[in-house]
Amino acid sequence: MFKYIVKRLLLSIIILLGVSIIIYTLTRLMPADYVDQTFSSKVQSGAMSMEDLQRYKELLGIGDNSFTGIMKGYFGWLGRLLQGDLGRSFKYQKPVAEVIASQMWYSFGIAIVATILQFAIAIPLGITSATHQYSVRDYVTTVLTMIGIGLPSYFFGAIVIKVFAVDLGWLPSGGILSGGVTYADNFAGMMAQFGDMVWHLILPIVVTVLLSIGGLMRYTRTNTLEVLSADYIRTARAKGLSEKKVIYKHAFRNTLIPLATLLAGILPSLFGGMLITEQVFGIPGIGKYAYDALQFADIPFVMGYNMFLAILTVIGTLFSDIMYSIVDPRVKLK
Amino acid sequence: MKEEEKIIAPSADEGKNKDLAVTAETLEEPTEALKENATLTEEGRESVGERELGVAEETYKEMSPIRLVLRRFFRSKLSIVGIVMIAALIIFSVLGPVIFNRWGEETVDRGVYVSEDVNYYRQDDGNGGYVNVTEVVESEDGINRLADPSGDHWLGTDEKGMDVFVRLMYGGRISLLIGFIVVILETILGIIIGGLAGYFGGWVDNVLMRVVDVFNCIPTLPILFIASAAINSWGLTEDVNIYLLMVFITLFSWSGTARLVRGQILGLREQEYMTATEVMGYSPARRIFKHLIPNVMPQLIVSMTLGLGSVILYESTLSYLGIGVQPPKAAWGSMIALANRPEILNYHVNVWLPAGLLIVIAVLGFNFIGDGLRDAMDPKARK
Numbered sequence: 001m002f003k004y005i006v007k008r009l010l011l012s013i014i015i016l017l018g019v020s021i022i023i024y025t026l027t028r029l030m031p032a033d034y035v036d037q038t039f040s041s042k043v044q045s046g047a048m049s050m051e052d053l054q055r056y057k058e059l060l061g062i063g064d065n066s067f068t069g070i071m072k073g074y075f076g077w078l079g080r081l082l083q084g085d086l087g088r089s090f091k092y093q094k095p096v097a098e099v100i101a102s103q104m105w106y107s108f109g110i111a112i113v114a115t116i117l118q119f120a121i122a123i124p125l126g127i128t129s130a131t132h133q134y135s136v137r138d139y140v141t142t143v144l145t146m147i148g149i150g151l152p153s154y155f156f157g158a159i160v161i162k163v164f165a166v167d168l169g170w171l172p173s174g175g176i177l178s179g180g181v182t183y184a185d186n187f188a189g190m191m192a193q194f195g196d197m198v199w200h201l202i203l204p205i206v207v208t209v210l211l212s213i214g215g216l217m218r219y220t221r222t223n224t225l226e227v228l229s230a231d232y233i234r235t236a237r238a239k240g241l242s243e244k245k246v247i248y249k250h251a252f253r254n255t256l257i258p259l260a261t262l263l264a265g266i267l268p269s270l271f272g273g274m275l276i277t278e279q280v281f282g283i284p285g286i287g288k289y290a291y292d293a294l295q296f297a298d299i300p301f302v303m304g305y306n307m308f309l310a311i312l313t314v315i316g317t318l319f320s321d322i323m324y325s326i327v328d329p330r331v332k333l334k
Numbered sequence: 335m336k337e338e339e340k341i342i343a344p345s346a347d348e349g350k351n352k353d354l355a356v357t358a359e360t361l362e363e364p365t366e367a368l369k370e371n372a373t374l375t376e377e378g379r380e381s382v383g384e385r386e387l388g389v390a391e392e393t394y395k396e397m398s399p400i401r402l403v404l405r406r407f408f409r410s411k412l413s414i415v416g417i418v419m420i421a422a423l424i425i426f427s428v429l430g431p432v433i434f435n436r437w438g439e440e441t442v443d444r445g446v447y448v449s450e451d452v453n454y455y456r457q458d459d460g461n462g463g464y465v466n467v468t469e470v471v472e473s474e475d476g477i478n479r480l481a482d483p484s485g486d487h488w489l490g491t492d493e494k495g496m497d498v499f500v501r502l503m504y505g506g507r508i509s510l511l512i513g514f515i516v517v518i519l520e521t522i523l524g525i526i527i528g529g530l531a532g533y534f535g536g537w538v539d540n541v542l543m544r545v546v547d548v549f550n551c552i553p554t555l556p557i558l559f560i561a562s563a564a565i566n567s568w569g570l571t572e573d574v575n576i577y578l579l580m581v582f583i584t585l586f587s588w589s590g591t592a593r594l595v596r597g598q599i600l601g602l603r604e605q606e607y608m609t610a611t612e613v614m615g616y617s618p619a620r621r622i623f624k625h626l627i628p629n630v631m632p633q634l635i636v637s638m639t640l641g642l643g644s645v646i647l648y649e650s651t652l653s654y655l656g657i658g659v660q661p662p663k664a665a666w667g668s669m670i671a672l673a674n675r676p677e678i679l680n681y682h683v684n685v686w687l688p689a690g691l692l693i694v695i696a697v698l699g700f701n702f703i704g705d706g707l708r709d710a711m712d713p714k715a716r717k
Contacts, residue, residue, distance in 0.1 A: 011544065018548035026557060029564040142412070150697030152647060154654050155690035158673040166680055218705075268553075275555055276651065294559050302560070309553040 005322070012314045019310045023303060024074045030297045077303060086307075087300030091293055096304035100286060106176065107273035107285035110201055114208040115266060122213045126220025127255065131247055133225065141217065149214035157207055157280035164203060172200050174282035204281045208274065219262070223255045230254075260323040267316030272309045403632075406710035413706025419699030423692070427506025437487075437497035439504040440662040452677045483684050490684040492672060494662070498685055501664035502692060508659055509646050509666055509696065512580055516645045517638050519584040524591025525634070529622050531592070532599030543596070549589040557586055558648065562657040572663055579658060583648055587641075594637055598630045632711040639704035643697035650693050666693050 080087060086096040125145070129138040165173035172178065177196055183189040227233065228251055236250045237243075273287030282288070286305070293301040325331045397405075407413050431439070455467040481491040489498040531542040561582040565575055602608065603626070611621045652658030653667025661668055669689035673679040678686065 011547075015544060015547045015551055018544070019551050022548070022552060023557065023560075026560045026564065030560055030567075139412070146698055146701050147694060149701060150643065150647075150694040152650055152654070152667075152670070152690065152693055154651070155670050155686075155693065158670065158679060158686065159690070162673075162679055162683070272553070275559075276654075290556060294556060294563070302556070306553055306556055309556070310551040313551045313553075 001322075001325075005318070008318050008321075012318065015314060016307070016310055020078070020303070020307055021074065023306045023310075024077065025070060027297075027299050027302050027306075028070045028073065030299075077300075081307075086304040089293065089298055089301040089304075091296045091298040091301060092289070096300050099289060099301065100304060100308060103284060103286045103289050104271055104273070106283055107278065107287055108271055110205055110208065110283070110285065111270045111273075113201075114205050114212070115270060117205070117209045118212050118216060121209070122216035123220050123259075125213070126217045127224050127247070127252065129217070130221045130224035130228065142221075145214035145217045147214075148211050149218075151211055153207060153211055153274070153276045154280050156211060157204075157277060160203055160207055161280075171203050173203075174200075174280075176200050176283055201283070204277055204283060207281075208277060216262070219259070220255060223258050224251065227251045227254045257324075257328050260327050261320050263323055264313070264316040264320035267319065268309050268312040271312055403707075403710045407706050410706045410709060412702045413710075416699045416702025416706060419695050420703065423506060423696055423699065424510065427503045427510060430503035431500060431507075434500065434503070437500045439501060439664050440496065441500075442495040452681070454676065482682075489688055490682065492669070492685050493675075493678065496662075496664075498669070498688065501669065502666070502688055504664040505659075505666040505669060505689065506692060506696075508576065508663065509649055509693075512576070512583070512649045513642045513645045513696075515580050516583045516587070517641045519580070520588040520591055520641065521634060521638055523584065523588040524595055525627060525630075527588070528592035528595025529599060529627060532596035533603060533618065533622050533626065535600075535603075539596070542592075546589045546592050549586060550593075552586060554586050554648070555651070558582060558652060559655065559657060561586075562652055566657060566660065572660055576659060576663075579649075579652070583645060587645070587648075591634070591637060591641075594633060595627075595630055598633060599626050602626055602629055632707075636704050636708045636711065639700050639707060643700040643704075646693065646696050646700075666690070 077087065086100075088094065089096050089099055092099050122145075125141050129141045132138050161173045164171050177193065177200065183193040183196075228247075233246060233251055236246045241250075271286075273285045273290065275287045275291050277283075278285045278287035279291050290302070290305045293305065451471040453469040453471065455469065457465050457467055459465045481487050481495075483490045487497050487499065489502070492498055492501070527542055527546065531539040531546075562579055565578045565582070570578070599622075608621065608625065611625050616625075649658055650665065650667035650670070653665035654671045656668065656671065658667055659665035666689040670686045670693075672682075673686040
């Protein structure tokens, strides 16, 4: 087991190197880089010359866009990364790691609640729709959750904002705190602020949950169907156990085994933020920050963010493989 | 469930019932009958044997595997709904513009119209509260902007005075085209890489699968964002941009297919018929592409159908972000993006809502078909 983990971690380093090369090259190919965007007005008014601009780019290490220039930039970035420095974000004027660490928690807060709700709703739905296969209940849940898969988040977000925020006026349409309100600097004030935040996050969380139930519910349904046709379920029924006991005691636990593989995807989605949803609802989470940075060609931040996601994916995959061998002793890691 | 109980405790009576059911099945599905035969009681088997002598020639009808799959596929209501949805969508977007040719994709409805600009302000009223001010500015210009649905424009016009209904059709064309091309490309790439890795194993497998891992770890949406921003800056024509976009979507989504193919082939490689091909001295290329890949096809077709939905979602997301299909070309995603302007979101639902509904129909349709195919092709399925 230990040997396996070490081997996987070593492989992960090679994989992450490959990932970083691809992302860096593409990022450098992005148009309208930060310097051009920021100083275009100064260049037009003559306050800065093109040479100044070029010098500034050199200073940031993005002056030379030829192959060797990009390679040099990449190894510079890699070298600093190995010293634990992700670089300084152009747009936010702070170290990248600091920006990620400070904005991550908004995204994490939404994601953790959404993930728990998602599991709490999707697994029972999946099981009932499997035990009542081809019934009205099965068809209704299948169709509704599949609609959730097909709905683009920005479109569903627009509908929800229109209906609940604009037409009905029940909930705020975006942002994280009400504008123009100050909170007292004591416990009551903090609680009020927290309540306001929760109030603002209801819509984004609902959207996230409704859109992600579908995949998990389908997955549970398929697993449960497979388990229900296994021999030991037939044995349990033959013993004369009640249907309830057969399903919840014998089948249910085994339907959870393949769910361990889902852990691989959960880690990035917990910490990585949601580019689109956060942007639609104006939540200052990591996803929105990344989106703004992408538009700004903020190379250090884009690199930092993408590598953060890639690392989470690698760890998540490893974690899910280990979990799988724990919950299912038949699986041997080698 | 009931069937299983019968198998557990077959009484003499039930044996006969089953027998009858089996002969009814033999009319159409010989393989099913053979399978059922195995579970029959001895007397049941005898009677089938007797009857087969006489009736076999008349009742036996050979069915190809494809027809069997199709029969099972059409038994599910959801797959039929899916087929109808996708067929309607294809007709709508491919034939629609031919029949409904009053407005073109980029035709601006010119004429003298009064257009309304609605502005919102929020002002301090001096007492700590706010007053919402709505300002309606009417102006006359030569373009019929943001018209409401009418006989002229079934779904009204957008902010540039282009017909929404017609643009939905053109948007559908581009979405479906991108979907089909990307899925075909990624399947080809996946078959080649996954096939080589699975067949040869060893270091080939190791190297290729690490490449797959690399592509699997790259966050898709941010990287597509970066790639399409780069494409748009190269100053190429719109059509070339769209083709390059397809290439990039393919490049960052083929890894799943490759994994699927490899996994399947690892299992198939050990089967006896593959040893037979080895004995017969076939070349590796022939063994991979003629004997292994066709056996992976069922799973591949399912994953292709399901993949169509997700590619359409990716494309529309990129268009929504303004970096996919570029205006004035129509795309569902960029039509929904108009809802970012509050007055369109609130007062011109006809501009953005239909595009979103079409995306849902497309993804839902492909998912229904994919699910139906999976059930139909599953050899373990009883029905």
